[in-house]
Amino acid sequence: MTENVFFDDPAAVIAAHYAQVWASTAMPEATVNRRLQVAALDFVRCQGDWLGAVVAPWAIHLILINGGGHLWGEIPPGQRRYLALPGGTLAFVAAGEPEIGTWQYASLCDSTTAVADMKTARLIAADGLRMALGFPGAADEPITAPRAPVSRRGFLRRLAGKPA
Numbered sequence: 687m688t689e690n691v692f693f694d695d696p697a698a699v700i701a702a703h704y705a706q707v708w709a710s711t712a713m714p715e716a717t718v719n720r721r722l723q724v725a726a727l728d729f730v731r732c733q734g735d736w737l738g739a740v741v742a743p744w745a746i747h748l749i750l751i752n753g754g755g756h757l758w759g760e761i762p763p764g765q766r767r768y769l770a771l772p773g774g775t776l777a778f779v780a781a782g783e784p785e786i787g788t789w790q791y792a793s794l795c796d797s798t799t800a801v802a803d804m805k806t807a808r809l810i811a812a813d814g815l816r817m818a819l820g821f822p823g824a825a826d827e828p829i830t831a832p833r834a835p836v837s838r839r840g841f842l843r844r845l846a847g848k849p850a
Contacts, residue, residue: 690787696736696751701726703786704742718743719798727811732771732819733757739794739811741804746795746811748818750778752788760788772820792818 692699705724722743729738734755740747750769752758761767761780767790768775778790794814801807 690752691754692736692751693753695729696749696789697726697729697738699786700729700738700740700749700751700789703783704740708743713744717797717799719801721803722798722801722807723804725804725808727808728815730815730819731755737771737815737818739815740791741807741811742798744798745793746798746801746807746814747791747793748776748778748814750790750792761790763788771818773817776818 701724704726708724720743722741724743725741726749727739727741729736729749729751731737731753732755735753735757736749736751737757738749738751740749750757757769757771759767759769763780763782766777766779769778769790769792776792778792780788780790782788795801795807795810798807801810
């Protein structure tokens with residue numbers, strides 16, 4: 687398996703892979719939720735690497751992609767590594783495909799059969815990503831990288847309606 691570095695948002699590549707798996711793999715009906723579709727959500731840079739979520743009819747995962755940063759650690763496919771994130775330590779499992787290279791996933795929901803609909807699945811994914819990143823807030827708010835702190839002078843200038 688080749689180790690690829692993604693400099694651009696990998697959401698489309700991951701979504702295409704999961705969609706291909708869904709289209710080409712006969713999964714037992716009892717293990718899938720036909721109310722769900724494949725969707726890659728909210729990939730953001732975290733310490734130089736990519737962290738995002740994917741919803742699929744069979745699972746909801748956090749996905750870690752090598753972006754050339756500090757979180758990534760190469761492990762063989764199928765192996766598990768524990769990664770300390772701002773919101774806590776999660777177990778990631780290595781996976782890979784020749785077209786994509788390697789990535790790692792942490793399961794947020796091993797079985798989606800009880801997930802009511804796509805909106806609920808997206809909320810589970812967004813909440814899991816927020817938790818991992820240590821971001822407070824509602825799941826329906828967009829996830830953005832933390833802003834640089836504003837100086838007292840900058841705050842007062844903005845308050846007065848002037849550029850910081």
